Amino acid sequence: MAAPPETAVGPVAAKTAAGIRFDHVSVAYGDHTVLDGLDLTVEPGEVMALLGPSGSGKTTALRAVAGFVTPVSGRVLIGGRDVTALPPYKRGIGMVVQSYALFPHLRVADNVAFGLKARKVPRAEIEPRVTEALELTGMAGYARRYPRELSGGQQQRVAIARALAIRPGVLLLDEPLSALDAQLRSGMLAELTRLHRELPDVSILYVTHDQVEALTLADRIAVMDRARLRDCGTPRELYRAPRTEFTASFVGNANLLPVTAGPGDATVTFGNRELAVRGTEGVAPGAAATLCVRPHLVGLGEGPNALRGRLAELQWRGATHRLYVEVAGHRVMADVRELRTAPAVGDEVTLHFAPEDGVLLPAEAGADG
Ligand SMILES: Nc1ncnc2c1ncn2[C@@H]1O[C@H](COP(=O)(O)OP(=O)(O)O)[C@@H](O)[C@H]1O
Ligand SMILES: [Mg+2]
Structure with missing residues (x-):
């Protein structure tokens, strides 16, 4: 032009x-x-x-x-x-x-x-x-x-x-x-x-x-x-790589799990489980933090960072299934490709996610507004 x-x-x-x-x-x-x-x-x-x-x-x-x-x-x-x-x-x-x-x-x-x-x-x-x-x-x-x-x-x-x-x-x-x-x-x-x-x-x-x-x-x-x-x-x-919980939950869906940093490098403790994450920069060992994992990056079955729990809810969403699994008193969401044979509510299932998909966020000070 x-x-x-x-x-x-x-x-x-x-x-x-x-x-x-x-x-x-x-x-x-x-x-x-x-x-x-x-x-x-x-x-x-x-x-x-x-x-x-x-x-x-x-x-x-x-x-x-x-x-x-x-x-x-x-x-x-x-x-x-x-x-x-x-x-x-x-x-x-x-x-x-x-x-x-x-x-x-x-x-x-x-x-x-x-x-x-x-x-x-x-x-x-x-x-x-x-x-x-x-x-x-x-x-x-x-x-x-x-x-x-x-x-x-x-x-x-x-x-x-x-x-x-x-x-x-x-x-x-x-x-x-x-x-x-x-x-x-x-x-x-x-x-x-x-x-x-x-x-x-x-x-x-x-x-x-x-x-x-x-x-x-x-x-x-x-x-x-x-x-x-x-x-x-x-x-x-x-x-x-959201920097705040607010961003994580406002831009896309997010699992936001309360964890403490450590004991090792790039690990966190969730309940009594130790999970490997992308990094722990900016969070002191032992400090409370929030682990953000996108539901579509959580897989069903054995793998790294295995999380075993009870299937609390299952939603069919056409191309995907959304699973809600009770782990350590929290509901972990997983969006997986539509399952041919889906587990039933109440079944024990295992979820997992890759360490690079676990983003650690500083815990937010309580309601400050
Ligand atoms: N002319 C105005 N007089 C008084 N309060 C206003 C006026 N315009 C906006 N506000 C207030 O300012 C805040 C931010 O409004 P706004 O910028 O319109 O938000 P958003 O576009 O993100 O919805 C709101 O609490 C709103 O009620
Ligand atoms: Mg506006």
Whole structure:
């Protein structure tokens, strides 16, 4: 695709790679801190997911980048420039929210042109840029329609086109798929991946509470909980080597077993069993810790780290069976390929897992919120 001519549409004239940096950003409503000292960098062209439960501060973080909330302390940088005091329209950002927020009385083309007109882009520029944005989102044939004449998925595409028309260096997406049904959602997820391939310079901050969206789309995931950043890494790192119990249970399923470190190197004690794990760095010998093992990495039958116990529950899930086995007073989950001859509830069974699949996490201080 030939690069379209650049037009100055404001101080942060777009289409140049611009990263985002949160420099110890805190936001409070009254004396309620809802974002607590966030330090996070989104590299130019990177897709960063902000993942966390409802109320954890994700939207607030996004609005701080957009300029709709003012931090009580800290700075927001876009493309290396401190924008903390700039109004939203001067930040070179495009934003899409869950509810689309299209103007109902404007046709699709006028919705998409809105930001360009507001930025006083010359008339002759507007039409080609609207066409470009509608083509990017697969909505070229709908320019004359009104929002009410579109499906939810089509409205969301128009909202994305409108955000892209100003050629933002940074695209902010706040739960953009959560108003769509499951089937549309997975289609749009693929669309967003394609869109980012076509706009590799645009940095995307993608807010979601849905781990599948985060794992599918993001280069890195920032995990939020109760106003704080809890973890940050590539999807694979967070899945394979979570640093906190919160991440382990929020990104994928996890067995979280109470253990003590030792007695040997890279071993832990669970009940009266000694288990070999990937490592025990950061946990003193004899200290309480949590062993994280993903259920799909637990096998049925004899093997390393054998755990014998009683089958408490068996669920058939189509391609897999989920087993719940009582071991040392805890239920260990195992997801195994569908069994031809499944054990019965009450049977003695043996589970096992490879030492490299046992990740030791520091025990979390009790409820601190
Ligand atoms: N305008 C506001 N006034 C007061 N409290 C707010 C406002 N917006 C958000 N909050 C509170 O801030 C916290 C974080 O909200 P939010 O950032 O929207 O979380 P998330 O997007 O992760 O669900 C919540 O406790 C919410 O109730
Ligand atoms: Mg939110």
